Amino acid sequence: MKSVLIASYDMDVGGVERSLAGMLDRFDYRRHSVDLMLYRHQGDFMALLSDRANLLPEERAYATFRQSVAEVMKNRHFAIGIGRILSKLHVKYLGERRGIPEPGYYQMQLMWKYTLPFLPKSKAKYDAAISYLWPHYYVADKVEANMKIAWIHTDYSTIATDREMDLAMWSKFDSIVAVSEACKESFLAKYGELREKVVVIENVVSTEAIRKLSNEPTDNPMERDDRFKLITVARLSHAKGIDNAVRAMKLLNDRGLDRIVWYVVGYGGDEDAIRELIADNRLEDRFILLGKQTNPYPYIRTGDLYVQPSRYEGKAVTVTEAQVLGKPVLITNYTTAASQVRNGIDGWIAELSVEGIADGIERLYRDEALRSELSANCLRTDYSGSEGLEKLYASIALASKKGGA
Template sequence: KYKIYLKRNHYSRDASASHYVFEEVSKVLPSLHFLGHYDLAISFLDPPHIVQTKVNASKKIEWIHTDWGSHKFNYDLLYKYWKANDYIISISRAITLSFCNAFPGLENKIIEIENILSPSLIRQQALTLSPKEMQNFDGLKVISVGRLSYQKNFECIPHVVKILKEAGINLHWWILGPGQRLEINQAIAETGTQEEISLMGPRDNPYPYMAACDIYVQPSRDEGKSITVREAQILYKPVIITRYATSSSQINSGVDGLICDMNIQAIAEAIRSITHNKEMRNKIVDYLHTHDYGNESEVNKIYKLLNL
């Protein structure tokens, strides 16, 4: 009965450049009005130019996931597109505050809707056959999931692994996700960690890998509210994240995971600490087993926007 158009755009570290390019490109793209009228059109990741200029919809929404305090941007260029939305969806309180500080005057358009997760579905998908390469390894299993990009900071991982190897820790680190491998491959070659790191590429179902790991690590430079961190927690895995601007909105350090400083030595020390301190690790895992991270009811906020 209700038609929704969802457009996912691409993340850029330089928001001004990204939006300028999309504004120019959108001028030559054909209109999507031939698809008919939609009740709701959503631009799932900025910039919103295509939804704003090419789609026929009663309501238009921009969904923001990133910390705008960490981006370079042209206020005048972006403000007009943000203002044209009926609503702007933020995935966390920290993202809301960051956005409203960057774009004062748009506070009345903001609605907070967390990333919608179903623990039962995630745990069910994790029950498929465990990856053989993880089954056959008897050391410390570490995993990270995300695209290979500047934001995710995965190129630091080989240097972390080298420190842990030199400390006598037998580990293997699996990295799942698409992206450009040149920089991380250079770091792997430089540190001699070819045997300890596997670049797995994208996986339709990363949950068996998460379920088989000992620790999940997100070494990002910035995040909005990482969905993979929540997924790992749902699978009862100790999580380590770096101290980016919004990290405290996702992890209560020492309770449901660890937050460490954003440098190679600190990440290595956090992994070493959670590996050797069984009492702390068990405390975190016990908490995860008793805490409900499900929020399927968040979808009702979307229905409300459609007046359902």
């Protein structure tokens, strides 16, 4: 039996966390013993974790990554706290000097750089160690394993990082997993020298669980709404384009399409700005924020059209989940869109603009036959991604050979 470590941050509500839960649910525990290292044991999706994976005790030093600097200092992790402060000052300087619009990824890199010397190493050795969420420094530098594997969930052409720092980290991995072909190519456009290490494994989705959860009773206002219901499940952030969704809803309203309502499940740092935008456009009864929901599937099931208005994605788990439930989906033409849906077959790709989103929604709203065709094709398609796990098992099988066993 192969020993496997899987590391990630926590189980807050998000697509990566749902994907991790899906993979753990479908993992072959007959051939693998799995330790799960979460930096912090928190999040509404903790309940989704398979009890067949061994959740390791929380390490106080790693839990600091989900705490404020004030909390870190209060808990007497002074070196880590100072490292966090230095990373913030460093990225502020770089952001102003280089004009980086979204420096969050850069700051995360620097945070690890400054705190790495003060973080403990894993006491166990594994056949394979999997780092599921970037940055991957824990598995790269603090874990001993015969085989190290890192996951890519985002479109690397859209984010600012220190290339040399990142390359040094990636070089410590034997295999790099991208969640789509387009995600792979966007990564290789930046790190072409790593081509031989990169493979594609689609997100593993527990289709049975999604269908079962979609029928759970919930106080869902969408069930009492007889209008044409758009539904989006996403963080309220710049990347997910919810601000553009509000503007598109205003455009649809101006076109006289007043029987359309847009519901959004999710939370995030842009919530106040989005609520202000909704109020400015007098859309309080047309664009409705439902907040964080541990189980988003009843809301997806109740919608007439699932919409992903993102500016960029690796591969949106929520889109696949909507397809599993047989929903027609509309996504924007972000860089990796073509690997997300088959345009006109099991989804519709709209131009990535306010007008493009509005035009796409209007087209699908008016064409019931097209929506029905997209829905039927979704129901005929297997989105489980289970074949990807066989690729992962093959990589893990090589670990013993590499280790000399």
